[in-house]
Every structure is written in structure tokens, then in C-alpha cells.
Amino acid sequence: MLKVIAACGSGMGSSQIIKMKLEKVFKKLGIEASIYHTNVGDAKSQAANYDVVVCSESLIGTFTNASAKGITVIGLKNLLSEKEIEEKVTENIVNKQ
Amino acid sequence: MEFLMVVWEFFQNNVLTKPQFFVGLIVFVGYLLLQKPIYEALAGFIKAVVGYVILMVASGGLVSNFRPVLVGLKDRFDLSAAVIDPYFGQAAAQASVESVGRSFSMMMLVLLIAFSFNLLLVLFRRYTKIRTLFITGHVMVQQSSTALWLVLFCFPQLQDAGVVVMLGILLGTYWSVASNLTVEPCQKLTEGGGFATGHQQMFGIWFVSKIAGKIGDKKKSIESLKLPGFLSIFNENVVATGILMLFFFGAIITILGPDMMHKIDKSFAAEQNFAFYIVEKSFNFSVYLTILQLGVRMFVSELTESFQGISNKILPGSMPAVDCAATYGFGHPNAVTIGFLFGALGQFTAIIGLLVFQSPILIISGFVPLFFDNATFAVFANRLGGIKAAVIITYFSGMTQVLGGAFAAYFFMTGKFGGWHGNFDWDTIWPAIGVIMKYGQYVGVAAVVILLLAIPQILYRQNKDTYFLIAEDYDKYLEVKGEKE
Numbered sequence: 069m070l071k072v073i074a075a076c077g078s079g080m081g082s083s084q085i086i087k088m089k090l091e092k093v094f095k096k097l098g099i100e101a102s103i104y105h106t107n108v109g110d111a112k113s114q115a116a117n118y119d120v121v122v123c124s125e126s127l128i129g130t131f132t133n134a135s136a137k138g139i140t141v142i143g144l145k146n147l148l149s150e151k152e153i154e155e156k157v158t159e160n161i162v163n164k165q
Numbered sequence: 166m167e168f169l170m171v172v173w174e175f176f177q178n179n180v181l182t183k184p185q186f187f188v189g190l191i192v193f194v195g196y197l198l199l200q201k202p203i204y205e206a207l208a209g210f211i212k213a214v215v216g217y218v219i220l221m222v223a224s225g226g227l228v229s230n231f232r233p234v235l236v237g238l239k240d241r242f243d244l245s246a247a248v249i250d251p252y253f254g255q256a257a258a259q260a261s262v263e264s265v266g267r268s269f270s271m272m273m274l275v276l277l278i279a280f281s282f283n284l285l286l287v288l289f290r291r292y293t294k295i296r297t298l299f300i301t302g303h304v305m306v307q308q309s310s311t312a313l314w315l316v317l318f319c320f321p322q323l324q325d326a327g328v329v330v331m332l333g334i335l336l337g338t339y340w341s342v343a344s345n346l347t348v349e350p351c352q353k354l355t356e357g358g359g360f361a362t363g364h365q366q367m368f369g370i371w372f373v374s375k376i377a378g379k380i381g382d383k384k385k386s387i388e389s390l391k392l393p394g395f396l397s398i399f400n401e402n403v404v405a406t407g408i409l410m411l412f413f414f415g416a417i418i419t420i421l422g423p424d425m426m427h428k429i430d431k432s433f434a435a436e437q438n439f440a441f442y443i444v445e446k447s448f449n450f451s452v453y454l455t456i457l458q459l460g461v462r463m464f465v466s467e468l469t470e471s472f473q474g475i476s477n478k479i480l481p482g483s484m485p486a487v488d489c490a491a492t493y494g495f496g497h498p499n500a501v502t503i504g505f506l507f508g509a510l511g512q513f514t515a516i517i518g519l520l521v522f523q524s525p526i527l528i529i530s531g532f533v534p535l536f537f538d539n540a541t542f543a544v545f546a547n548r549l550g551g552i553k554a555a556v557i558i559t560y561f562s563g564m565t566q567v568l569g570g571a572f573a574a575y576f577f578m579t580g581k582f583g584g585w586h587g588n589f590d591w592d593t594i595w596p597a598i599g600v601i602m603k604y605g606q607y608v609g610v611a612a613v614v615i616l617l618l619a620i621p622q623i624l625y626r627q628n629k630d631t632y633f634l635i636a637e638d639y640d641k642y643l644e645v646k647g648e649k650e
Contacts, residue, residue, distance in 0.1 A: 077537070078402060080303040080462060081364075081488025084469055105466075107458075109401035126493040126501055129397065145494040146358045148487065 250531020511563020
């Protein structure tokens with residue numbers, strides 16, 4: 069089971085959108101995952117307990133420590149584009165296994 | 166007949182006037198209607214009830230943490246004060262609604278009617294020209310709260326059913342019309358990203374998209390700028406609120422002085438150091454805000470999910486209107502920081518102005534409008550008018566937020582409980598709507614609804630052939646547009 073954290077500024081709106089879109093993409097690709105959505109501050113301190121962090125491209129700088137520790141960090145340009153999410157998930161998760 | 170009355174009274178005393186159970190009931194019934202299994206409906210019920218109670222505890226905490234400072238300002242300088250932030254605004258609205266002896270449960274009904282009305286307008290979009298469905302749950306909760314107080318303030322005699330229906334239609338019209346205005350700016354910014362903005366500054370986005378190109382030069386954009394690294398700490402809600410509150414309350418409490426604070430705040434122990442008392446008091450706001458957001462997230466995530474489901478299921482071709490942060494990926498990270506920075510400068514300038522001209526109300530910057538409104542404006546302004554537009558627009562937006570917020574908190578008297586909604590549309594168009602409602606009464610409300618509904622009609626008349634195309638198929642829109650030129 070893949071542990072995923074979706075993050076945005078307030079942890080209310082866009083992280084939940086990311087979560088819903090991720091759920092769809094994971095289902096399509098047959099990946100089993102649990103997704104938690106929250107704000108960046110919380111995500112930053114909890115990242116070590118997760119396998120993947122997904123957030124907007126503009127926030128990716130917050131997670132440099134996490135990616136240095138080997139956690140997959142995915143930055144999205146369009147949070148609502150299932151196509152982009154699918155491409156990035158395939159590239160960063162499926163092809164790396 | 167008497168039996169029915171007993172049942173109704175029981176329902177009224179135990180559910181209808183207890184918002185937590187009322188919200189829970191709505192979620193429970195909603196899940197059953199969406200044909201989810203009963204155990205999921207039950208889980209939704211529990212999360213909604215618990216989330217709502219968390220929210221009530223936190224907003225009570227916010228208001229009571231603020232109270233001694235408000236009392237001090239009133240005694241010493243005859244001033245009232247308000248933090249301009251949607252969470253403080255929501256807490257102040259709730260306190261205001263309850264202070265006139267009305268039930269805050271209505272907020273949830275207002276939200277549902279407004280959402281349904283938006284849905285209806287989209288369903289009949291060939292006639293109404295509304296292309297967007299507003300699905301940002303937490304914003305809908307905040308706006309329903311503030312707007313509920315506005316209506317009760319303007320129509321104190323109106324019965325609950327009347328309040329709920331009238332406001333539901335008014336708010337639903339605003340959600341539809343304002344998010345519909347952002348279709349063009351958003352589609353152009355995201356090059357056909359397929360979403361509009363459903364947030365708190367939609368009229369602002371539309372306005373920025375009209376003026377940004379005229380103010381600056383889009384070739385001189387923000388990307389080349391190097392910003393100091395320490396600014397990134399403002400990305401974190403808790404940290405940013407802590408710093409802002411320490412700054413403002415530090416200043417206010419220092420001016421009021423330790424003697425006065427001892428007198429009005431029982432929680433300030435005799436042996437406690439004054440500086441540590443200030444820090445504790447200021448950080449308490451971060452504490453309550455975090456708790457409040459936890460509560461909102463708990464009961465709103467269920468709501469947003471069902472709204473998203475509805476929007477996918479029955480409305481192909483329409484656009485979801487989502488959180489403004491969804492646009493940030495399409496702007497350089499610098500744009501977000503620049504917006505915050507110059508928005509803050511604008512707010513501080515206006516706050517100093519309020520002090521100099523002895524305004525009866527003091528405004529304290531809240532994090533959400535400061536960051537989310539101005540960052541959004543900067544992203545759009547930078548794309549259309551470069552760095553110059555981003556700087557100038559966010560500076561003036563910061564000033565507008567303070568001045569509009571000050572007027573609103575004073576006029577609608579939420580300053581009594583220390584808060585006002587504070588986001589851009591709620592410092593401009595909504596105070597105007599409130600004033601029209603206050604003096605125009607029912608005629609005023611009808612006029613506002615009709616005027617708002619006329620906006621998409623005008624937009625449609627300007628671009629008949631591409632009006633729906635830009636929302637449905639952006640590539641084709643570009644083709645048609647290219648042929649025309």
C-alpha cells in the first residue's frame with residue numbers, strides 16, 4: 069500500500085482536489101494507496117512517514133528535504149488535469165518500481 | 166395533530182437548533198440519496214457532527230481570546246477592532262447571529278439552497294449563460310456564515326424560512342455569476358486548464374484581468390527576480406498567522422500596558438512576565454485557527470466530494486469553480502510571494518491611514534486575504550502586465566481590503582466580535598450589496614439579483630460564437646479566434 073500525502077497552502081481546497089484526482093488515477097492504474105490531504109506545514113513535518121508527496125509546482129521548494137531523503141515529490145501544474153497526474157504518476161512511481 | 170406538534174417540537178429543540186446534529190443529518194441523508202452504503206453514511210454523520218463541534222469550540226476560543234483586547238481598546242480609546250480574515254469573520258458572524266437570538270443552523274440550509282440554485286442556473290445555461298458550478302466547500306461555509314449575518318442585520322424581523330430562501334437565492338446567484346466571470350481569465354492563464362475560480366475574490370480576478378495589461382508590460386515579468394529565502398516561512402499558515410498576530414497584538418497590548426491587561430484579562434496571572442503573556446496571547450490565535458481549520462476540513466471534505474460528484478455526473482460541458490490556489494501552478498512561485506508582500510504593504514499603509522484619520526475601528530491583517538487574494542491577483546497580473554502590474558495591483562488591493570473591511574466591520578457591527586470576512590469580494594461588492602439590502606429592503610435584494618444575472622447576458626452578447634466554446638473546448642476556441650483575426 070502506497071502512502072501518499074497531498075498538500076496545499078491551507079489544506080482545504082486544492083489538496084482535496086489533488087486527492088480526488090489521484091484516487092481516480094490510482095484506480096485506473098491499479099495502484100493501491102491511502103491518501104491524506106493537509107496544509108504544507110503539516111505535510112512538511114509528516115513527509116518522512118509517507119512514500120509520496122503531491123502538491124502544486126509552486127510549493128515544491130518546501131519539500132527539498134523530503135526529496136533528499138528519497139521520498140518521491142511530485143509537483144503539479146494543473147491540479148485538475150488527470151492526464152498530467154497520470155503521466156507524472158507513471159513516470160515517478162510506476163516506472164521506478 | 167397534537168402528536169405532530171410534539172414531534173416537531175422535539176425535532177426543533179434537539180436537532181434544528183443544534184447545528185452539529187443538523188449538519189450531520191444533512192450529510193447522512195445526502196449520502197443515502199447518493200446511494201452510498203449505510204456504514205459510510207454513518208461515518209459521514211459522525212465526522213460531520215464532530216467536525217462541526219470542533220469548529221464551534223475553536224470559533225468560541227477565537228472570540229474569547231480576542232475579547233479582553235477589544236474591551237481594552239474600547240475603554241481606553243473608544244475603538245473597536247476586527248481581524249480581516251474569513252475564519253475570524255465566520256466566528257464573528259456566528260457570534261453576531263447568536264447574539265440576536267437566532268439559530269446558526271440556518272447557515273447550512275442557506276449553503277444547500279445556494280448550491281442548488283447554482284446547479285439550476287447551470288442546467289439552464291442556454292438561457293442563463295452560467296457555465297460554472299461553485300464547489301469549494303470551505304469557502305461556501307464561510308460565505309454562508311457571513312451572508313447569513315448580513316441578511317439578519319438588514320431584515321431582523323424576517324422569519325427563518327424567509328431568510329434561508331432569500332439568502333439562498335442571493336448567494337447562489339453570486340456564486341454562479343462571479344465564478345462565471347473567471348472563465349476567460351482562468352482559461353487563458355492555464356491555456357485550457359478546464360477550471361474556473363470559485364473562491365473569495367472572483368470579481369477581483371475579473372477586474373485584474375481587465376486592467377493588468379494596461380498597467381504594465383508582460384515582457385518584464387517576475388521570473389527574473391531573486392527573492393530572499395526567508396520569505397518562504399510565510400508559506401506556512403501557522404507560522405504566518407503567528408507572526409502577523411504577534412506583530413499586531415504585540416503592538417496593541419503593549420500600548421494598553423500591563424496594568425490595564427491585568428485588570429481586564431483574568432488569564433494574565435500576577436507573576437507572569439508581560440512579554441511572555443503577549444507571545445502566548447498572540448500564538449493562541451494560531452492555535453484556535455488550526456483547530457478551526459481541522460474542524461472545517463472534517464465536515465467539508467465530505468461536502469466537497471459529493472459536490473464534485475454531482476458536477477461530474479449531471480453537468481458535462483460545465484466547469485467546476487475551485488479554490489484559487491489551483492492557479493498558482495501556472496504562475497512563477499515569485500508571483501505568489503510578490504503578491505503577499507505588496508498586499509501586506511498596501512494593508513499596512515491603509516491601517517496607518519485609519520489610525521491617522523481616527524477611524525472608529527481598527528483593522529488587523531489576517532493571513533488568508535493577505536496571502537490568497539493577493540497571490541492570486543499577482544499570478545494573473547504578472548501574466549498580463551508583468552511585474553509592474555503585479556506590484557501596483559496587489560498594493561492597491563491590500564489597501565482596498567483594509568478600507569472595505571473597516572467599513573463593513575463597522576457598518577455591519579461584526580467589529581463587536583472582532584472579525585470580518587476580509588477577502589476582496591467581501592470588502593467591495595458584498596458591503597455594497599449589504600448597504601443596498603439595508604436601505605432598499607426587498608426591492609434592493611431583487612435589484613441586486615437581477616443586476617447580477619444580467620452580467621453573464623452582457624458577456625454572452627459580446628462574444629456569442631466563442632462564449633461557450635472557451636469553456637468546452639479551448640483548442641477549438643483558439644482556432645476560431647485565429648480565423649477571426
